[in-house]
Amino acid sequence: MKMTKLMATTAVLASTLVLGNVVASAEAGTLPATYETDTTVKFSPSDEITPPVDPLDPEKPTTPVDPEDPDKPINPGTNGPLSIDFASPLYFGENKIVTSDKDYFAEAQPLSDGTTRPNFVQVTDNRGGEQGWTLQVKQNGQFKSKTSNRELTGAQISFANGQVATATDSKVPSIIATEFTLVADGTGAAQNVMTAKAGEGAGTHIYRSGDDAAKATSVKLAVPGKLTKLAETYTTTLTYTLTDVPGNDTPE
Known part of the structure; x- marks a missing residue:
């Protein structure tokens, strides 16, 4: 039984x-x-700061340093999930005073290991949806001396040889500014740097000015010869803005 x-x-x-x-x-x-x-397995958006990667080999992490003062801390990136992780500070060097029009080139971005890379800005989209985004940059006024308060009126910064690099399999941003010039007095519209349409731009993407061969000649400062140049240091700032507006709806 x-x-x-x-x-x-x-x-x-x-x-x-x-x-x-x-x-x-x-x-x-x-x-x-x-x-x-x-x-x-499930994934969710990340709000952590993404560290910089090598603009020539985005699979490798790297540590950029300030080109003028290597001991000066680099500004940290913004929090995610859609973030600006790094943007190169530009240093046009110490130059002799001349009375003719002159172009000066920004030094290449130095790294902590002593090597240099193209100047670059890094964006990461960890929202998990390929919704698209837009990166812009604007100059915040003329180059100005903190000593005399004098300006280099009309000195213009221009970027050339714009390229995109990424280690992700998401489509790269399809709208890239290969070259552009900033409005020196800060009153003009921001310049579009790179724009990802819907279906593009997930993960980390880099906009770099030139490749290894052109890294020292791709960011230029054009200074008119007629300007009076005092033996002082002149500075300005650039503001990079990242919005969640995709390519088809890029703001004016």
Whole structure:
């Protein structure tokens, strides 16, 4: 009697396995038996700061340093999930005073290991949806001396040889400014740097000015010769703005 009950229970179990799993053998007792289980992983947007990567090899992390003062801390990136991780500070060097029009080039971006890279800005989209975004930059007024308060009126910064690099398999931003010039007095519209349409730009993307060969000649400061130049240090600032507006709706 016990054997009959045990066999009946076993038969019910086998029947349940066959009916509940479409990949189980249709013929009872056939071996090997198979059984599938669900295996799941989920992802959510990240608000962590993404560290800089090498603009020539985005799979490698890197540590940029200030080109004028290597001991000066680099500004940290913004928080995610849509973030500006880094933008190169520009240093046009110490130059002799001349009375003719002159172009000066920003030094290449130095790294902590002593090597240099193209000047670059890095954006990361960890929202998890490829919604698109727009990166812009604006100059916040003329170059100005903190000593005399004099300005280099009309001195213009221009970027050339714009390129995009990424280590992700998401499509790169399709709208890239290969070259542009900033409005020196800060009153003009911001310049579009790169724009990702919907379906583009997930992960980390880099806009770099030139490749390794052109890294020292891709960001230029044009200074008119007629300007009076005092033996002082002149500075200005640039503001990079990242919005969640995709390419088809780029703000004017």
